[in-house]
Amino acid sequence: MRIVSFVMVLALLLSVLTFGGCRGGGSQRYQAESFAYFDTVTTVIGYAESEKKFLDEVALIFEMLGEYHRLFDIYHAYDGIENLYTVNELQNGVHRTVTVDARIIALLQFAKDMYTKTNGALHIGMGSVLSIWHTHREAALQSPDTPTVPLDAELAAAAAHTSLDHLVIDSENSTVTITDPQMTLDLGAIAKGYAAECAAKELAARGLSHYVLNVGGTVRTVGARADGRAWVVGIEQPAVNTASPYLAEVTVVDRALSTSGSYQRYYMMNGVRYHHIVDPKTNKPATGYLSVSVLAEDTALADALSTALFCMSIEEGTALLNEYPDAAALWVRDDGTQYKSARFDAFLKK
Numbered sequence: 001m002r003i004v005s006f007v008m009v010l011a012l013l014l015s016v017l018t019f020g021g022c023r024g025g026g027s028q029r030y031q032a033e034s035f036a037y038f039d040t041v042t043t044v045i046g047y048a049e050s051e052k053k054f055l056d057e058v059a060l061i062f063e064m065l066g067e068y069h070r071l072f073d074i075y076h077a078y079d080g081i082e083n084l085y086t087v088n089e090l091q092n093g094v095h096r097t098v099t100v101d102a103r104i105i106a107l108l109q110f111a112k113d114m115y116t117k118t119n120g121a122l123h124i125g126m127g128s129v130l131s132i133w134h135t136h137r138e139a140a141l142q143s144p145d146t147p148t149v150p151l152d153a154e155l156a157a158a159a160a161h162t163s164l165d166h167l168v169i170d171s172e173n174s175t176v177t178i179t180d181p182q183m184t185l186d187l188g189a190i191a192k193g194y195a196a197e198c199a200a201k202e203l204a205a206r207g208l209s210h211y212v213l214n215v216g217g218t219v220r221t222v223g224a225r226a227d228g229r230a231w232v233v234g235i236e237q238p239a240v241n242t243a244s245p246y247l248a249e250v251t252v253v254d255r256a257l258s259t260s261g262s263y264q265r266y267y268m269m270n271g272v273r274y275h276h277i278v279d280p281k282t283n284k285p286a287t288g289y290l291s292v293s294v295l296a297e298d299t300a301l302a303d304a305l306s307t308a309l310f311c312m313s314i315e316e317g318t319a320l321l322n323e324y325p326d327a328a329a330l331w332v333r334d335d336g337t338q339y340k341s342a343r344f345d346a347f348l349k350k
Contacts, residue, residue, distance in 0.1 A: 027210070027226045030054040034062055037069035038192040040216030047210040047226035057208055064202055065215070068195030071101055072187060074127070087176050088127065088184045095178040105171050107194050111187060112164055114304045118320060121308035123280040125167060127184030128158040130278055133285070137274065140267035147269040155283040158182075162280070193218045193258055193303025200299070219257040220299045232349055238263045238290035238332050247338075248330065249349040250295065258302035260310045261291035279311040286311045289331055295347055296327040305329070314339055 027047035032055070034042050044061055048054035074084045087098050111124040132150045140147035161182035168177040178185070192215045200213060200220045209223030212231055221231045230253045234246035238261050250257065262285070266275035279286040292309045296302040301324070309317040309329055321327050321341050328343040 028054075029226070032058045036062065037065045038195070038216060040192065042216070043212075043214040045212040045214075057203075057211075060206075060208075061199055061203065061211075061213065064199040065195055068103070068191075068198060071104055072107065072191040072195060074184075074186060074188075084185060084187065087178065090181060094181050095183075097175050097177040099173070099175050102174055103198070104176065105169060105174055107187065107191070108167070108169050108176065108185075109171065110194065110300060111190060111304075112167070112169070114190070114308070115164055117323065118304070118308035118312075119316075120280050121311040122189060122304050123162065123164075124185050124187050124189070125162040125164045125183060126159075126278060126280055127186035128161050128182060129155060129283050130186045130188075130276075131184070132158055133274070133276070133278055137265070137267050137276065140269070140274075144267070147267055147274075149269060149274060159280075159283050189260075189307040190300060190303045192216055193256070193299040193301075196220045197256070197299040215299075217259055218299050218303055221252050221255055224253045233257055235259060235293045235330065236261070236291075239336055247291070247293075247332065250347040251349050252295065252347065256296050256299040256302040257293065258296075258299060258306040259291055259293040260306040262286075263290055277307065277310050281311070287334070288313075289333055290336070291332045292317075293330045294327060295329070295344070296324065301327070 027049055029045070029047050030051060031043065031045045042065060044058050046054060046057065048057065070078050070081055071083050074088055077083070077085050082098050082100050084104065087095070087100065111122070114122045115124070132154060136148055136150055161180050166178055166180035166183050167185070168179060196213050196215045196218055197220060200222050203211060203222050210226045211222040213220045213222070217236065219233050224230055230251040232249050232251055235248045235250065235257070236259060237245055237247045260277055262273055262275035262277065266273050275285045277286050278284065289310055292306050294302045294306040294309065296305060305324070305327060308320065309331070312320065314331055317329065318341060321329055328347060329341045330344055331339040333339070
């Protein structure tokens with residue numbers, strides 16, 4: 001078992017920026033960044049009466065995100081913690097029953113529920129398939145002149161070990177068991193969004209507001225800006241060589257935005273882009289879109305929906321969105337054309 005020690009030195013992790021002239025009710029606007037969690041950059045923007053107060057509040061935010069990072073990490077073990085790495089770990093060729101934190105139980109139950117609601121498009125049991133694609137993607141990035149893709153037979157063999165029937169969650173005893181030795185969980189599609197949502201709710205419960213959390217492009221606003229106006233959040237442009245870095249700008253208060261895209265983690269082979277969003281129906285990278293952005297009440301739902309919609313037709317995705325009256329989506333097809341759900345225009349910056 002690989003044990004990773006965890007040390008957080010706030011002064012080293014945070015780069016704090018002060019924005020002059022951005023005041024509301026005597027508060028100053030600040031920004032802090034860290035690359036400590038979920039293998040991505042986390043940015044916090046907020047208003048506070050002083051830099052010290054802002055840093056105290058940011059320290060609380062990163063402490064919470066750090067806890068979720070360690071619990072939801074599938075790559076590393078930590079002293080004194082039974083996390084998702086432990087759940088996936090084999091001992092004597094089998095998975096053992098693991099007693100876990102209640103927050104892991106809640107995450108897994110949410111994931112199984114979304115699996116049902118998305119008709120399998122959001123599938124956390126695909127770890128064995130995703131691992132194969134990850135290996136080929138990393139090899140291609142190291143040797144771009146000799147990329148390879150997995151054999152269909154290899155993918156099919158791995159996909160035979162992805163059924164969530166083999167994920168046994170005992171919420172009463174707070175235990176998790178994977179009954180198929182060749183099955184592994186991968187919660188990359190929802191873990192950071194779920195963690196960001198839990199942190200945001202904790203902030204609100206403690207009376208903190210006027211914040212934006214951006215965890216690797218998954219955005220959650222907590223309250224409005226200090227002057228009462230909505231936050232303006234940009235949706236990243238998936239195409240290159242465009243006049244603006246933003247596809248659109250939306251205005252949000254107490255809302256989440258998540259974008260799934262094929263334009264970041266990918267490699268090319270024979271003119272085909274092989275990205276990281278794998279369609280459970282084909283066991284191959286989903287086709288049809290450059291990006292799908294979802295606005296929803298919370299980041300866990302936004303993350304889950306953006307991934308699921310990326311693996312669905314627009315007709316299927318629209319039907320799914322109708323189950324969530326407060327959600328809206330923007331699709332960008334491979335040819336650059338866009339499709340917006342009925343509620344999306346209401347959020348566009350006027």
